[in-house]
Amino acid sequence: MRLRPFSPTLLLIMLDDFMFRAFLAGCGLALAAGPLGCFVVWRRMAYFGDAISHAALLGVALSLGFSLSPFIGVLVVAVIVAYGIARLSGRLFAVDTLLGVAAHVSLALGLVAVSKLSGVRLDLSSYLFGDILAVTRGDIVIVWAGSLLTVALLIWRWVPLLTSTLNPDLAAASGHKVEREQMVLMMSLAVLVAVAIKLVGALLITAILIIPAAAARVFSKTPEQMAVIAIVIGVASVGSGLLLSLYADTPSGPSIVVAAGIYFILANAVMASRRQTV
């Protein structure tokens, strides 16, 4: 699709059916990925995110095997893995290593299973890197429902989550159940993975969680500011990434992550220059 650069058709592009749908879906994702990504950064849960999102490939295999929608298969596996990690993570040592093993083995298993089950060679790139331009209206509903559910959950548990992140003992002394809050986060992560796999793919979900949040850190003085700014940067990344993919003919999921990465670099450049002037 050829476009004249710098023309008023820019607006028309975004209203174009599939682009607009992609943008709308991406905004839904950014809404949940912003605050949840902040917690992934604060609590150093990036490995957990990887484990769940890589295991999601097994969910794809399951859904192919049982003729379910991929969303259901991914959601089921994500929830099971999230639950398992939440229950075990307090008790095990070297959790990072175990998660790494679990994540990559399940990814490989999923790829093997899919190739065996699909008969015809299935293009896996849509599950690995997403296929945001192919979102349907039904997909948008699912994305927004999942995101709104996640955001509602996070808002409901916001103060206990923050307190247990700052100091679990302090949270316990205040009467919060630290393990329950961790379970809330893990379940939210599972829902987000199920929602995001079609948009950015299993390999890039962690990126979409942590990069906007990390960029937002520069401009924030309170956790709430960081959550909101992460949403804004997420939306900007979706928009810029989609435009990039349109102009430069690049795959859309990775382009969104590239855009987020550029914003992260810019944010840190701003921070560095601030330090110099002070």
Add this chain to the structure above:
Amino acid sequence: MTLTEPLISTQDVCLHYGDDVVLHDINFSVSEREIVTLLGPNGSGKSTFLRILIGALKPTGGQINHRNGLRIGYVPQRLSVDANMPMTVDRFLKLGKRSRKQTKEKWVEQVGVGNLLSSQVSHLSGGQLQRVMLTQALMADPHVLILDEATQGLDQPGEASFYRLIEQVRNEQGCAVVLVSHDLHVVMSASDRVICLNGHVCCEGAPTIVSAAPEYRALFGLGTEGALALYRHDHDHTHDHNHDGAQNRDANHKHDRDHDHKH
């Protein structure tokens, strides 16, 4: 609400990590208006015991009872403030439950953290952080204040003024105080009881108020104004002390004076 019922009590509490026995046979109680100081060498399990008291850790055996509706004000040793989490002091103080604006303002003023409200928690000095932690604990209107080595980073005048503040809070609010001292011999003079802990209760007693004699000034420094006292240990047993290497080398743990070593 009977005055005689303790706020927190434990019976025969023990804690094991596999074969490792960290705590055993701990019988403890704290009642209203009591100030209890816990001390012991590094690795003695005092912080672990504190975590059991606040409900953050479940003991392997034994019982712990909290009075109904007990409100605990906990002052931790440190906050795991990730550099990634932005948090102003003001926002941190607001995280506590149900504290009205007047309560917050009152404690901010009394503890003296008003000038820190817009600072980032991760940028505070040790002493400033302790005062902020104390403010948040007091804002919860606690029945018992539990402090974990709250004066570790402070110099003696700082420590003394912190203890004076705690005593004032106890007198005005009527709350109990359980504090873990980082020093084996110097304690808050207003302590009603001192408990020496090293896996179990080694000894228990009251602190000795040091006279104003000049010999003791060198020990306690100027500006402490009677807030600090000495605690004389009274052990009828010993522990297996490994003196090899740096592991158990605690500069404060002296083996002279009242410790008879037999086992």
